[in-house]
Amino acid sequence: MKHYTSIQDIKNLDELVQEAIELKKAPFEHKHLGENKTLGMIFYNPSLRTRLSTQRAGFNLGMNVIVMNIGSDGWALEFEDGAVMNEGKAEHIKEAAEVISQYCDIIAIRTFPELKDRELDYSEPVISAFKKYATKPIVSMESATGHPLQALADLITIEEHKIVAKPKVVLTWAPHPRTLPQAVPNSFVEYMKNSNKVDLVVTCPEGYELNPEVMEGVTVEHNQQKAFEGADFIYAKNWSSYENYGQAGDVDYSWIVDEAKMKNTNNGKFMHCLPVRRNVVVADDVMDNKERNITIAEANNRTYSAQVVLKNILENS
Amino acid sequence: MKHYTSIQDIKNLDELVQEAIELKKAPFEHKHLGENKTLGMIFYNPSLRTRLSTQRAGFNLGMNVIVMNIGSDGWALEFEDGAVMNEGKAEHIKEAAEVISQYCDIIAIRTFPELKDRELDYSEPVISAFKKYATKPIVSMESATGHPLQALADLITIEEHKIVAKPKVVLTWAPHPRTLPQAVPNSFVEYMKNSNKVDLVVTCPEGYELNPEVMEGVTVEHNQQKAFEGADFIYAKNWSSYENYGQAGDVDYSWIVDEAKMKNTNNGKFMHCLPVRRNVVVADDVMDNKERNITIAEANNRTYSAQVVLKNILENS
Amino acid sequence: MKHYTSIQDIKNLDELVQEAIELKKAPFEHKHLGENKTLGMIFYNPSLRTRLSTQRAGFNLGMNVIVMNIGSDGWALEFEDGAVMNEGKAEHIKEAAEVISQYCDIIAIRTFPELKDRELDYSEPVISAFKKYATKPIVSMESATGHPLQALADLITIEEHKIVAKPKVVLTWAPHPRTLPQAVPNSFVEYMKNSNKVDLVVTCPEGYELNPEVMEGVTVEHNQQKAFEGADFIYAKNWSSYENYGQAGDVDYSWIVDEAKMKNTNNGKFMHCLPVRRNVVVADDVMDNKERNITIAEANNRTYSAQVVLKNILENS
Structure with a gap:
């Protein structure tokens, strides 16, 4: 699996379900996989289950976990190509995604739709941009139009x-x-x-x-x-x-x-x-x-x- | 010890003090106890000493630690039984407490009184509800009316x-x-x-x-x-x-x-x-x-x- | 190296650069150094690169990491000597710095200038106070007038x-x-x-x-x-x-x-x-x-x- 942002990323759904059920029996058996690896969890929106369960999953696999609230911990990102960035947005997604990729081995992102422009939301601007510009695997922790986990x-x-x-x-x-x-x-x-x-x-x-x-x-x-x-x-x-x-x-x-x-x-x-x-x-x-x-x-x-x-x-x- | 929310949870106070003094001499000696265990720290209120010292205590015992600010990281919880939840509160404590219990092995909570209604504060609505609905041990990191740590x-x-x-x-x-x-x-x-x-x-x-x-x-x-x-x-x-x-x-x-x-x-x-x-x-x-x-x-x-x-x-x- | 808040803390700059380039080839080779040690990262200001890269550096060295946003996670600190603290500030830097030193083995701080009073900013009030009152090494993650990392x-x-x-x-x-x-x-x-x-x-x-x-x-x-x-x-x-x-x-x-x-x-x-x-x-x-x-x-x-x-x-x- 390269990314996990929709069902398209799964080779065989029913087999993945069985693998998860197996994993549950011995959740700490694969800690070598995550050794020296860092999971970066980026939140655009509040979260309880996702925040806790994904951290737990990372720990179970022996990963280090960094949690970051974009907006309060960091700043607003620009998504538009060619933008003249002389207003509120301090960093372009092109840099942000590639920079985060330098420090994290997997990047998990939580974002919500604006629920104003259907086409925009269904284009998944945040997740798509991260997939385009990041150089590490992207996991959706709920996006504008899907919640695959x-x-x-x-x-x-x-x-x-x-x-x-x-x-x-x-x-x-x-x-x-x-x-x-x-x-x-x-x-x-x-x-x-x-x-x-x-x-x-x-x-x-x-x-x-x-x-x-x-x-x-x-x-x-x-x-x-x-x-x-x-x-x-x-x-x-x-x-x-x-x-x-x-x-x-x-x-x-x-x-x-x-x-x-x-x-x-x-x-x-x-x-x-x-x-x-x-x-x-x-x-x-x-x-x-x-x-x-x-x-x-x-x-x-x-x-x-x-x-x-x-x-x-x-x-x- | 099952929970730690008041002095009632301690069998022998003076012995516990001695145990702490012993622990201090070799603080990393019990790291096997916390292996693969996660301490969830839930904050309703700001904190410096408690936030840092409790994380440190968890690390010293080999635990993974998740810190969550309810309110900014998550959302407001409903505590009233039978409430019709069609206003500001998105989740009932019944679910929240049991859900957090799925991801954390020990749940530590920090909350303050509202200082308006004495009976309400002294009934310890937050800590009591967590003790009632969580399925994991609860530790008070200061509650409405007590600070046992x-x-x-x-x-x-x-x-x-x-x-x-x-x-x-x-x-x-x-x-x-x-x-x-x-x-x-x-x-x-x-x-x-x-x-x-x-x-x-x-x-x-x-x-x-x-x-x-x-x-x-x-x-x-x-x-x-x-x-x-x-x-x-x-x-x-x-x-x-x-x-x-x-x-x-x-x-x-x-x-x-x-x-x-x-x-x-x-x-x-x-x-x-x-x-x-x-x-x-x-x-x-x-x-x-x-x-x-x-x-x-x-x-x-x-x-x-x-x-x-x-x-x-x-x-x- | 005792602290790292400016170039004065470096014995030989070009040698340190070479050491970093060597480190990069085997970044996990010194994990014993950080065992049982906690890096405390204190943020007065938003940060993305610094927040992520410094955590990653700590993890690579086997350290535990605590991240704290002063202001939202905690409260405003008083820096003035002899102040009668009956207004907004709940804790003096004298206590805060020494207290944080009890829980962290290295304290990293991010702060910005106010850009109003040049002399004040160039006196580095936050970093200087931490160096004065903390009992553990201080690392600047950008201060009022320098960004040595x-x-x-x-x-x-x-x-x-x-x-x-x-x-x-x-x-x-x-x-x-x-x-x-x-x-x-x-x-x-x-x-x-x-x-x-x-x-x-x-x-x-x-x-x-x-x-x-x-x-x-x-x-x-x-x-x-x-x-x-x-x-x-x-x-x-x-x-x-x-x-x-x-x-x-x-x-x-x-x-x-x-x-x-x-x-x-x-x-x-x-x-x-x-x-x-x-x-x-x-x-x-x-x-x-x-x-x-x-x-x-x-x-x-x-x-x-x-x-x-x-x-x-x-x-x-």
Whole structure:
């Protein structure tokens, strides 16, 4: 593996999931791989799970870890080619990316979309520029439109918790007071449809269909109740409209996932990438039901999705 | 030791002090204990001594350390049960605490009181919630109403510097321009009265008596000069009123500790948890007197109080 | 080496450069030196190269590293002797420096000038106070008026890239929209004139002459074109006026370094400490010319300038 910024970087998805599950049994066995290597983690945005789990993954592999908050620890970067830099931005990404490459053996980046200009966000300006100008492997710790470490952790979690060979996995849109990115659902759909081990259905209100390119070949069911029938896993997540990009819109709070709805599933497990707003996205009766709620196991797998990715990159470099 | 959030977590206080003094002689001897273990340090509030000494303690034990500023690195947490989370708070402590437990082997937390609602502060909402929902040991790096790592360092320092078998230790209220927590004096009183090796007297202006529960069995002397007579150790600290909780009140600047007052002691040593405001809490003539001022040795012991605590937790887990 | 805050701390500059070049060939060979040692990095100001390269240098030497942003992680420090600290500043440098010395084996500090009072800035209040009150070695990661780690990296870079025995090195003032410190050019001049291996010329508009003490014995040429003739290395950097200290002044944008000017050199290499404002300080046609632009190699040498300094300090302590 050279970079890890999308599913395209994975040779065989289901094999990578198995490798992560193996790794989990003996997480410190590959510490020689990371010896004298430094993982640089660059944050444009706040983070809890990603910040902690990726550091942990680096430690488990024997790496040194440097964490840097661009903006507060450093300064704003210029991305435009040919810019006359006589205003707020002190450094061009061309230099920044190549310079960071001098000190770090792997560069992990967290950035969010601006949710104003769809084309701009989907061009992934930050991650693309780092891939273009850095001379070291780049790992996405969530980008403008994808969250591949989360989706990999999700698939690991489903593999570990499934009780039928090919479970029905339902991604359901859920209400939220803020306008959120499409990164998590985009990657979730991509990973589920590229695995041979799950059947995916997406349910959302009309007008909240995801990027058609991502959704190609995926079943959409606008009736949430119907979608839930027979589901083995319910994955809840809010996202803002792809069609009316960046617009807030009315939030339909009836799309909350609660125990009444979960009862229609096949004894379904509840998943969410977290952080989750209780009693908005999902009701307490689901979250506090230890049989249903596997979000903590899912969060735990963030360490191993990061670790299997870092391991593959280290082995390749 | 399972957690370390108050004196209740210690089996035998005077033995723990001796263990810390032993540890100090060979601080790197227990590095196997921390191998492959991660200490997560969560800060709600700024910190210098605690931030540095606790990291150092973790390193001395061979641990990896992750430091996270909640608020700037992450986001605000919801603590209320059953809350409909459709406003500013993005994650419930129930999830946050359990998720952090997935990545860290010990979780250390720093938080301050709001100093508005006494009952709320004394219920220790942050530390209690972490203890309730985390699945890993919790260490207080100062909470709303206690600072057990500081008090342990204080007792180690007294044990090292005493010249009589059972020294007279005086905790004196001192002036300060801001309204400060009661955490340090609360823990200081608890640790001193639970040690068999010191005699404690507390002196403060009327109206500044500490929590009666904490003070049970402790001598209070409102005349500062009288209290200082024959003292072997003077521990200065400002705290705001427990009675008129959260109220600023007039500050009596005559309570400053200066060399004239120190002359009334039994060649007493001066202690303070630091940071200290010179010429407000204590005069330069005391601070610059290298015979009297043992605050640096006291600060140094913050490493070993943290280290002996982490060591006991690691041995138990 | 005891401290490293200026060229005065170096016994033999050209030998230190050779030692750094040797170190670079086997950067992990001295990890025993840093075992159980902690490098504390204290930032008053944002930083990217310094933050990353100095951490990397510490890791390469087997050190543990603590990074702390004074101000956001901690609080403002008082520097005035005898101050009555009843306002914004919570801790005196006397305590802070000695306390940090309890937890760190080497203390590295980054601070900037205020650019208001020349005498104050040139007295180096922060670095001087740390040297006075700390009990551990102090390393400057850029101070008010000097940047000795950068200058050492610059000399290493010139030594590696020179094609004549004694190259002509030209430091040129360059335009910039903000009022910048003199730290980088001051140290650059000091290191170049103290090396036996380069010939230095400084070129700048009238009124932008550097500190006369620093410039003693150095050739100044106000005609930029003339200065560039036959140059082997062009080092561009903006600085604000020493004479009209702290004043913004009109910026002469014609001083930009571009390919047309570089053509007058002896196939000269382009250097800059970075971050650099493209098309203000230097044109894209220079920056994107991989033959000319050696700023990335220069940035890479920041690791080894820091590492050779830390190594010498560790060997001495």
